[in-house]
Amino acid sequence: MKNGVASIIALALSLAFHGPALAQEQTCPPAPDHSAALTDLIRAAQAAEDERSxxxxxxxMWALWSDAPDSYAQELLDxxxxxxxIxxxxxxxxxxEALIAYCPDYAEGYNQRAFIHFLREDFSAALPDLDRTLALSPRHVAAITGRALTLSALERKAEAVLALRKALAMNPWLSERHLLPVLEAAEQEL
Structure with a gap:
């Protein structure tokens, strides 16, 4: 872990001192295209017969989303x-933040930053990162679910219900499926 922190600090210092010239030298490649594999996994999840499957x-699916564009991006993500x-x-x-600065078109950087905001209960900060994740990776089931939970925390129950239904349409076995009746009831009360 110390090497990872050292790498982050080194990149931040290099960018601060060397500016755009260094940023051009260290260009993040495109994220791997796992769209066909994700399509197959979504279909399999929709057809799965039990929660374990x-x-x-x-x-x-997580293995696909967390497959970073290169080894440096992977190091930052990990x-x-x-x-x-911890x-x-x-x-x-x-x-x-270093990952997003290096790979601004890699969805998982935004999704993970959103998760930190969510854990800190800064729901208003989480939502734009989730929206950016979904703009880059529209079938990111976990980000859609995270968006539903974030919207619920922001008392936007109707939007939360729609987001959770969308996620469950792709993977009906999500653990958050048990929240749907609760959210629907809360929406009815509004």
Whole structure:
């Protein structure tokens, strides 16, 4: 982990001192195109007969979303996720911000930063990152689910219901499926 932090600091310092010239030298390649594999996983999740099978397919989807464009981007993503897992949200945020600066067209950087905002209960900050994730990766089921949870926390129940239904249409086995009746009831009360 120390090497990851050192890399983040080195990139930030290099960008600060060398500006646009260095940024042009260190260009993030396009994210891998996993659209066909994601289509197959979504179809399999829709046809899955039980929760265990659906969860396994969700894990395979995560493997696709977390496949960064290059080794440096992967290092930043892994560092941020490791930091998040030990509740070092400041360190995680730095890693995800560095990832977004390096790879502005890689959806998972925004999704992970949104998750940190969500964990910090800064729901208003999470929503634009989730929207950017979905602009880059419209079938990111986890981001759609995260958007539903964020909208619910912002008391935007009708939008939350629509988002959760959209996610469940792609993967009916999401653990958040149990929240749909609760959100629908809350929407009815409004």
């Amino acid at each position: 659906g969860r396994m397919l969700s894990n395979e 560092e941020g996720m490791s930091r998040r897992n 509740y070092d949200y400041d360190g995680a945020m730095k890693a995800f």
